[in-house]
Amino acid sequence: MDLISKNTETASWTALYAGRFYDRIAGADLPGEPNILDDWDVISTRLDAALERTSTLAVLDLFSFPYEAMRGVRGDVPLVLVLPEGLDAEFLIDVFGAAAFERLSFFDRVATGNDALWEQLRRRYGWAAGQRIVIGGSHLEEVAEEVGGLLEAEAAPPDFSGEEEYKATSYWSERGDALANLSPHRAICSVRHDLRFNKAMHRVQAAALEPQFAVARGNRAESVPFTVLEVGAGIGRWAASFDLTKTRFCGVDISEGMVRAARANFPGGHFDPVGEDLILHYDDESFDLTYSVTVMHHNPTPSKRTLLSEMWRVTRPGGRLIFQEDFVTGKRLASSTVYPMSIMKFVDLLLEATSGQVVLEHVESLHYPHDDLVRGGLLSLSRLGVPKTW
Ligand SMILES: C[S@@+](CC[C@H](N)C(=O)[O-])C[C@H]1O[C@@H](n2cnc3c(N)ncnc32)[C@H](O)[C@@H]1O
Secondary structure, X not given: OXXXXXXXXXXXXXXXXXXXXXXXXXXOOOOOOOEEEOOOOOOHHHHHHHHOOEEEEEEOOHHHOOHHHOXXXXXXXXXXXXXXXXXXXXXXXXXXXXXXXXXXXXXXXXXXXXXXXXXXXXXXXXXXHHHEEEOXXXXXXXXXXXXXXXXXXXXXXXXXXXXXXXXXXXXXXXXXXXXXXXXXXXXXXOOOXXXXXXHXXXXXXXXXXXXXXXXXXXXXXXXXXXXXXXXXXXXXXHHHHXXXXXXXXXXXEOOHHHHHHHHHHOOOOEEEEOOHHHOOOOOOOOEXXXXXXXXXXXXXXXXXXXXXXXXXXXXXEEEEEEEEEOOEOOOOOOOOOOOOEOHHXXXXXXXXXXXXXXXXXXXXXXXXXXXXXXXXEEEEEEEOOOOOOO
């Protein structure tokens, strides 16, 4: 997604909300000199100033943090909730469930050294394994040092020096593998930008995608399985939008590193490498919903054509195909990871790859924050045709 560049690469900081423990944390020697906030800094008239240019906010004092105030653009600041020691899951759910845990997005994290507690909470809230920060220390100062050090280390974007001409297959199967280990949350949105920027993109994408996922699911009975395929599933971020106990969620990706990360993140999903020559190893008409998010635009036209016709083939008649991509025109630079294509050209390609056997149901443009170009779009289509089997 390297077309995003304007006004965004400003310096950003880590903040630690120490609340009632301000005196203890402010006196500690912490890596990266994070901004330490007390409960006075987060009253409503001061919160915006406290969050300005904050790339991630680690909450060390869960009990006094104003979760309700983190709405709209404030909610774009990724949170790390540091779970207090010695409290069980039931108590934490009672106190923080509705206020905090249910509101966490894929770009927020939870820090705890307690494996059993993490597992209980992860299952209940559908969190991905990658949303956990494992901490070893028990004193708050040690925890602040560990979390502060980690956030400081991830603040620097991965090194892009020596970049060669972009080729979709090698880039994603080699660099994609490396990014999946090094910087997975950046790899799936904008690798050059911090997590706050990426969480903001995620908010815009989710607002467009999730209602379309709901339309695709329709009002089928709970007992009727919903079958979903994501092409270019990355580290599995969108699996979190489905109830994996009621959905057969499959994801394919060209990067084996991404597939490994997705499997670890969502054990309830089924993630596999895409087949050779981009063939999908699924039977005809096997999914109710097939979709891609920011994948097609990274591929040249012949690959797009193959993926589109394959996605159509594996979708059942009456099922949905959704594409959320950057539809842009312009000349392509050799180092860019995006192959520009207008929405009209994409629709032409889709009609050609499916012999016209689709009908356009919904079109929407996306306006990402911090960027005054409308640069994303969503298309939702139904597959036409008579089922092979009844
Ligand atoms: C920008 S990431 C988006 C990941 C995911 N869709 C999301 O929104 O979180 C693009 C993903 O598409 C994968 N990809 C790129 N080209 C592909 C192709 N031709 N076939 C399968 N996966 C591909 C990459 O490996 C990467 O995981």
